[in-house]
Amino acid sequence: AQSxxxxxxxxxxxEGASLELRCNYSYGATPYLFWYVQSPGQGLQLLLKYFSxxxxxxxxxGFEAEFKRSQSSFNLRKxxxxxxxxxxxxxxxxxxxxxxxxxxxxxxxxxx
Amino acid sequence: GAVVSQxxxxxxxxxxxxxxxxxxxxxxxxxxxxxxxxxxxxxxMLMATSNEGSKATYEQGVEKDKFLINHASLTLSTLTxxxxxxxxxxxxxxxxxxxxxxxxxxxxxxxxx
Numbered sequence: 001a002q003s004x005x006x007x008x009x010x011x012x013x014x015e016g017a018s019l020e021l022r023c024n025y026s027y028g029a030t031p032y033l034f035w036y037v038q039s040p041g042q043g044l045q046l047l048l049k050y051f052s053x054x055x056x057x058x059x060x061x062g063f064e065a066e067f068k069r070s071q072s073s074f075n076l077r078k079x080x081x082x083x084x085x086x087x088x089x090x091x092x093x094x095x096x097x098x099x100x101x102x103x104x105x106x107x108x109x110x111x112x
Numbered sequence: 113g114a115v116v117s118q119x120x121x122x123x124x125x126x127x128x129x130x131x132x133x134x135x136x137x138x139x140x141x142x143x144x145x146x147x148x149x150x151x152x153x154x155x156x157m158l159m160a161t162s163n164e165g166s167k168a169t170y171e172q173g174v175e176k177d178k179f180l181i182n183h184a185s186l187t188l189s190t191l192t193x194x195x196x197x198x199x200x201x202x203x204x205x206x207x208x209x210x211x212x213x214x215x216x217x218x219x220x221x222x223x224x225x
Contacts, residue, residue: 098209
C-alpha cells in the first residue's frame with residue numbers, strides 16, 4: 001500500500017543540538033516531497049520541498065533535507081536547534097495533482 | 113509570497129446553526145484548494161478538493177450536504193458547516209495549490225455548543 005511513514009512520534013532534543021527527523025515513503029514512482037511545520041493552534045508552514053535535481057535541499061529556518069532514492073527516504077535535518085523549533089513536523093508526498101499524503105507527524109520538544 | 117488566509121480564526125456557535133469559513137489566496141490565483149480537518153494530536157484529514165468553477169470532490173466518508181464547499185473565484189473558497197453539532201467541533205485548515213505546492217491557511221477553530 002502507498003504510504004508515508006514518520007517512524008518517530010516524539011523527539012526531545014537539547015537546544016543547540018542537532019536534529020534529524022525521518023521520513024520514508026512507499027510509492028511506485030518518486031513523488032514530490034515536502035516537509036511542513038505546525039506550531040500549536042496554527043496552520044502548516046512549508047519548510048522545503050523536493051521535485052528533482054540536487055538531492056540535498058535547503059529550506060527556511062536553517063533546515064535541510066536529503067532525498068535518497070535507494071532508501072525511499074527524505075529526512076529533515078537541522079545542525080543546531082533553537083527553542084522556537086519546538087513544533088509538529090509533517091512529511092508529505094504528492095504527485096502532479098497537488099493532493100498530499102501526510103505522515104503521522106513528529107512532535108519535537110526542545111529542552112533548555 | 114504564497115500567502116493563504118482563513119477567516120474566522122475561531123468561532124463558537126450553537127448546535128443546529130451553520131458556520132461559513134473563508135479561505136483566500138492573497139498573492140496568487142489558485143484553481144485548486146483543499147479543506148482539511150485536524151483532530152488533536154493527529155495528522156490532517158483531507159475532506160475535499162475544491163476546484164474553481166466546478167463541484168468539489170469529497171473524500172470517502174465526508175458528507176457533501178453537511179460540508180458545503182464553494183470555489184467561486186480563483187482566490188476564494190468557502191466551507192459551510194451546515195446544521196453544526198458538537199461532534200463537528202474541530203480545527204479546519206484550508207490550503208491552496210500554487211506551483212505544485214500546497215500553501216496552508218492558519219486554520220479555524222470551530223466549537224459547537
